[in-house]
Amino acid sequence: MKIAILGGTGDIGEGFVLNWAGNHHIRIGSRKADKAEAAAESYRGTLAGHEMKGDILGFDNMTAAEGADVIILTVPYKHISGVIDTVRPVLDCQIVISPVVPMMKTEYFEYTPPTQGSAAEEIRDMLPEGICVVAAYHTIASGRLCSLDPTFRCDVLICGDDRHSKDVVIDLTDEIECLRPLDAGPLAAARTTESLTPMLRNLAMLNDLKDPSIKIL
């Protein structure tokens, strides 16, 4: 499968690359192609010696997204609109994964959803007809995803309105040893799963927890 990780030069992007590059063709996207190329080279170095059926290449965001089966938006909320404008010309039938969370910090972290109810629903409304959005990965600490430590297992809550797209994301998640995919219902349920990110940040700050994630017992 060809997976485009837009904004893939950041921590959480790195986590996905390291976990998926064994089985998939990874296209790291960035606003600047040379930054994405440098990240790709660095990730290839990290995985040297691991068995690789896929590959890791770096591009500008539009080139990364072109022809991909799956696009994951590892981009801060404030840049989403710009990134979607950039890739819109090459969108045809990709599945778009949104781990995006609009939030602000004053004394505490606070979820600040758009009028649509969630970032995932806003992104759905920005995309052409026929492009399916799946909301996922809001509760995964990047440090844990990058560690490739299979003894740690936390849960990924996955929301979406299209069964096939959701199943693709469930299968991709299941390939990552430290994660368990759970179906969390329709895209509208992303209002809760997105708000878990500021909740976990507050829990970390107030209870001295490091990189908290969620497990459903």
Add this chain to the structure above:
Amino acid sequence: MKIAILGGTGDIGEGFVLNWAGNHHIRIGSRKADKAEAAAESYRGTLAGHEMKGDILGFDNMTAAEGADVIILTVPYKHISGVIDTVRPVLDCQIVISPVVPMMKTEYFEYTPPTQGSAAEEIRDMLPEGICVVAAYHTIASGRLCSLDPTFRCDVLICGDDRHSKDVVIDLTDEIECLRPLDAGPLAAARTTESLTPMLRNLAMLNDLKDPSIKIL
């Protein structure tokens, strides 16, 4: 401590009684005193043979709340306004715990918060000045709370604006062996913790989980 459990004849009320009666004076409240008295007798039977520093008595809701240190509203959202009207004459300095969640079910469970943002904030606005509300226990499956099984440990996310009241609820939670209290921030953060109840119901329904609870890793 004198703890009034209003609506304490239900499943989740029973869980609190069984866990707290060893150390506290429990006042079960119900709309009908005889129903509360019958529940109290049944719970005393369940705990026969356990060491009890406290006691368990049943009353109508107003009598149960009078003179209590802590009131817990184990009452469905739709009845909250009526119960608060009933107990308002005897409120002076009690701490009020809200595990209340406004939600509806169509195809999925959906969180339906009031205009204040959360049931906890709405309840705060209904109460006299000086009565502090703490939101907690939205993610505890009653079956697990009643089982008194200390090998199972899940987390309680506690929100409130008053430090002392929140600490009282943290301490009460810490007394229950199967629970770990976590400070989840201000009362406004109850918008997320309340929405976890319908989220857990959806996760149970869609992933064949029984009595799901949350653990922060």
